Structures are given as C-alpha cells and as structure tokens.
Amino acid sequence: MTASVIDPRKFIDEQPMTRIQVLIVALTVLFSAVDGFDVLAIAVSGSGIMAEFGLDRAELGLVLSMELIGMAIGSIVLGGIADKLGRRVMLLSCLLVMASGMWAASLASSIETLSAVRIYTGLGIGGLLSSTNAVVAEFSNHKQRGLCISLMVIGYPLGGIACGAIGHAILGAQGASWRDMFIVGAWLSVALFPITWLLLPESVHWLTRVQPQNALARVNHALKKLGHTGVASLPITRALNANRLQAKSSILDIFSPALLAATLLMTLAYLFQMLTFYYILKWTPAIVVQMGIGAASAAGVLFWVNVGGVLGGLSFGFLSRRIGLKPLTMVILVLTSLAVALFGQSKPQLAELSSLAAAAGFFANAGVSGIYTLMAVVFPTHVRATGTGFVIGMGRAGAIVSPWLAGILMQQGFERGDELASVLAYVALLMGLCSLVAALCLAFLGTKHNQATEQAVA
Template identity: 45%
Template sequence: MLHDPREVIRQSPMGTRQWIAVALMIALNALDGFDVLSSAFAAPGISKEWGIGRDALGVVLSMELIGMGFGSILLGGAADRFGRRPTVLGCLVVMAVGMGLATTAANPYSLGVWRLLTGLGIGGMLAAINAVTAEICSNKGRSLAMSLMVIGYPIGATVGGTIAALLLKSGDWRVVFEFGAIATLVFIPLVFFLVPETPAWFLVSRPADALARANRSLAALRLPAAQALPPVETGAPRASLLDILRPGLVGTTLLLTLGYSLHCITFYYILKWSPKIVADFGYTQPQAASVLVWANIGGAIGG
C-alpha cells in the first residue's frame, strides 16, 4: 500500500468515478462560460427595453468581470481553507442567486449589482474546479483532463448561446438569466453526490481524522486506501503570495501579468460587445447571439 493518498491517485489508472468527476468539472466550466456571457446575449434586449446608451450598457457588461476578479481572490482562497468541494457548492449557490435575481432587475443599477454577485461565484468557481481536476487525476490522465476542462468554457458559451438564441425569440432578455439560474441549481445535487473532497486537501489542512477522511475520498473514487499520511514538513519556509515578486521572479511575474491582462481585455471586450454591435446593424437578438456562438466554436476548436 502507498503511504501518500496523492500517490495513490497519481499512480492508479483513471477509473469511471474519476472521469465522472472530471466531466462535472468540464460542465461547471461550461456553466461559467455561459454565465459570463449571458449579459452579452441579453445586451441588445436590455438596451432596447431601458433605452440606455453604450456607456451605461458597458458598465452592466463589466460588472460580472469585476466580480470575477474579487471572487477569484476571496472565494478562490476559500478553496484552500475550507476545501474544494464546499467552495464549489457555495459558489454554485451564489451564482444561482445572482442569476435568479437578475431576472427581477428593474434598471441597470440593480442588474449591475446582481451581475457583480454572479461574478463573485464565477471567479471562485474557476479557481476551485482547476484544483479539483488536477488533484483527482492520475499522472497519465491529468493533461487530457485539464485540456478538456479548459475547453468547457467556450463549449458552454456555444451550447448556452445556441439555447439563448432560441429563448430570445420570445423577445424577453430575462429568459437568458432564468435559464442560467435553473442550470446552476441542477448542478448543486450533482456535485454534492458525485464529487468528493480531494484527498490532497486533507494532507494540507491536516484535520484530526485526515487519514480516514482522505481514504473515504479515495473510496468514493473507487481507489485503494492509503496506509498512512506522509509526515508534516517542519522548518520549511511558509509560502507567501509575495514570493512571486522575489528577485529572479519579479520580471517573469510582471511580464506574464501584463500579457494575460492584455489578453483578457481584448478577449472580453470583443466577446461582450459582439451581440450589441450586430444588433445595431439591424439584426435580431437571436441573430446577434449566433455571432457570439460561432466565436466560441472557434475557441473550442483552438483549445
């Protein structure tokens, strides 16, 4: 028997239960992809109903992105403190509430608040599902699983956008958020029953019954139990976020941050405004949504 639950996962062949959990992580990333772009799908209808200009609409479209930034820091850190599974479930609840309340918005200000709340959940979710996917996969299966998880985002925007285009034929932009809220609620019991806490988290948090709880997670994944836990390292320097700014790393950190920031600016700017731009040319809401769908089909193929 292996002493480290992480090694049990890394060295064992990928089983059905592990792939089910990975499939749910892909689906959750797809849900995030749809939720982020739901306001873009609804943008032409929002602008038309409330008669707001592009400046006010731009604020509404950016609110969930602001929420994602804070959510990835605040709720993403919760995944390390409270566990991956509770964080995913909590983020789903936050997202469902935000999407549901968006259907009650009577003006751009209230809609912006609910989109900010939804973004908090999305940001935390993105951080947690990356950790879950990496920690429940074997060495051989991890690369494939991570690649599939990443392309879940454009797939969700593609499938969700296709559904949104059909729903928007009714003319009411609120149906996009109603669909998102219902889809989010569906995932809560699926994650609760089919995704255990990752054994790796128990090695970091070290509760009193860490070995027993790690073995229960291994059993849920249909993997053999670990005999013992590796000893806790003593005297090792404690990791800090500021480590990425140490001499020798600061240049790489700043370069990667700048590059990724510019990527996000162009990526979300183009995707968020595409439906509104197409609608301004005189096309219908479903036609405007279909343009964004094709953009994400390209993203999925590229991934």
C-alpha cells in the same frame, strides 16, 4: 488491504484514472460552461435591458462590466480561501451564490439593483473558476492532466453555444424576455449543486498536505470513493509541521522569492491573452454588422468562434500529451496573433468571415487552455487555488479593458477619415499583438524550479 507507506497522492498522480475521476473532470467542464453561459447571457439580453430601463450604450457597457469586476474580486479572494478551507466546500458555496445571484437578476427592478446583483454573481463565478482549475489538476493523473484541463477550458465556448441556442429560442425580437435567460442560468447552477455534493469528495492532495481534523479517515473515504486503495497513515509534511504559520502566510506565498517571477509572468501572459480573446468574443458580431451583414448572420459568425474554441481546446489537450507544454503554448499564442490579424483582413463575405473567425477562436481558446494548464504546473498544491485565482482575477482586467480599448482604436481610425477595411485591419493587428506579448512573457517563465517548490512544501 491498506497500503502503509505510499503517499496517497501517488494513487491520483500515477495510476490510471478511474470512472469517478473522469466524471469529476466532466463536472468541471459543466462549471466552465456555466461561466460561458452567464457571461454571454447578459450580452444577448442587452437589447431587452436597454429597452426596459432606458439605457444608452455607454450605460449598458457599465452594466456588462459589473460581473467581470465581481469575478476578478472573487477569483483573488475566494481562491485564497479555497486553499485554506478546501475545494469541495468552496465549489458548493459558489454554486449557491451563482444560483441566488442569477435568480435575483431575473427579479431586478432597477439598473442599480441589477448591477449590484451582477457583482454578487461574479464573486461566485470567480471563486468557482479558481477552485475548478485546482480540482482538475488534483483529480487527474500526470499523464492525462493537460488533456483534462483543456477539456475543462472548452466548457466556456460550449456554454456560449448553449446560451446562443437558448437565447434564440426564448428571446423575442426586442429581447423583452431577457429575465428568462437568468432563470435558466439559475436552474443550471441549482442542478449542479446536488451532483457536486454527491460526486465530488475533498481533494486528496489538499487533505494530505493540510491534514485537518480526521484527515486520515477523510483521505481514505476520498480514495475509496475514487476507486483507489486506502492508506494506513499519512506522510508527515512541512505543511503539518508549520500548519498554523502556513495558514496565515499561504496567500502571500505566491509572492515569495520562489514564486514571484512565475506569478507575475503568468498574470501578464493571461492578461494579454484576454485582451485578444475578448476582442474576438465581444467585437465579432459588431464588426460583421458594420460590414453590412445582417445581425442574425453576425450571431452565426460568433457561433463559429465558439465552435473553433471547442476544437482548439480539444486539439491542445491531445497535442500537450506529445509536445512540451510551454513551447506548445507559445507557438499557439503566436498563431493566435496571426489568426486575429487575418480576421481583420477579411472581406465582407459570410463564408470567409466565418472561417477566419473560427480559426481565431480555435487558436485563442487553445492559448487559454495552455495558460490554464501551466497554472497547474507552476503553482504547488498549497497555493494552487490562490495562484490560479490571482492570475484569473488580475487577468480579467484584460477582459474588461479589451472591448473598450478596441472601440477607442476604431473611433480614432474613423476620426482620421480611414476607411472601414483599414480600421478593422489596423485594430485586429494591434489586438492580435497582445497574444504575441503573452508568448513573450512565457518565454521567460521557468517551470522546473516550481516543480521543485511543490516537492519542497509537500
């Protein structure tokens, strides 16, 4: 029997999550894992790419940055398109882009081709990430939303762990089999396409707000697939009354007076957290090697960074059910700063390095989980993918700059004649302070008025 009055979005927000909703959240974890696999696949393949194309380290660094540039563009541009066309079509399209891009990378015959293909692949990953955060928020209920977003975020370090294991199995000593890493990545995206096609309906939140052609039938189809009761009619929304105007202005709505401050503060918080996060992710192996520990052991330390990241994301998800989201995230960002500074003080002992690296990964990824969860709260449905995409896209500048900035700081220290231990401690302190700046940005962030904005535009 159909309900005639209730807003269909309340079925999702207020009722217990069904098995299909849980499976959709698990699917978003896999989306995030593909991101982690792909970012680290190019990193672990670096030696093979350098040898085959005769690159120096500076040229390799440029190739490594190509994907991040594509991700930044994809997050901003495709996130806005997802708010117009829907979550499902964008996710499926991005999976096709990622699969074809990774496969093309395995066939690249020149460094110029490889660079272009990496930008193309990054576009798909950027669009996937901005849409994925919206999907988690719109397919989970209020009670479990923080936990679900945290689970999605831990997919990234899980993908990193998988990448390390697969790379260890298929890459030779000189990385000559680097193309195989991208073939694996392509098949991962291909495998996700039919699963997404069969499992994921269009978002009830998006359908109810935008109300495209056959909206009622599509909403009831989605509700039935998710295990909920259908509705007899859809509520009249402001989006429906001003649908054409809204379609033209939705991308700019994140810069409206109601959302401008939140957009800027979230972007700055994410950017500064990325500066810290990617310092740990990208520089840990090199730091361990500089301390006189072998490359294989250095890879093991990076493994513990990712393990710490998984545990940090899980812990944040459970804590967010009992502690306020904003204060919890701020405390974790402060602890990230301290953990990274302590990592810089580590002695050249493998056990100590592994423990401190795991702690840094724990708090750094928990902080990322907090910021992603705040995005779902701050941005209302009609600009959720747009706002998330903009924050991720601009924040990726921190990911691009972080390894370069840390390298400059280290080089300056060595040129002054400082000892290795002093340089590492100094750089870790400065890079860790970026998380402290991220916490300061969140201190000025308001969320109540943004929840009011959600209701006003519903």
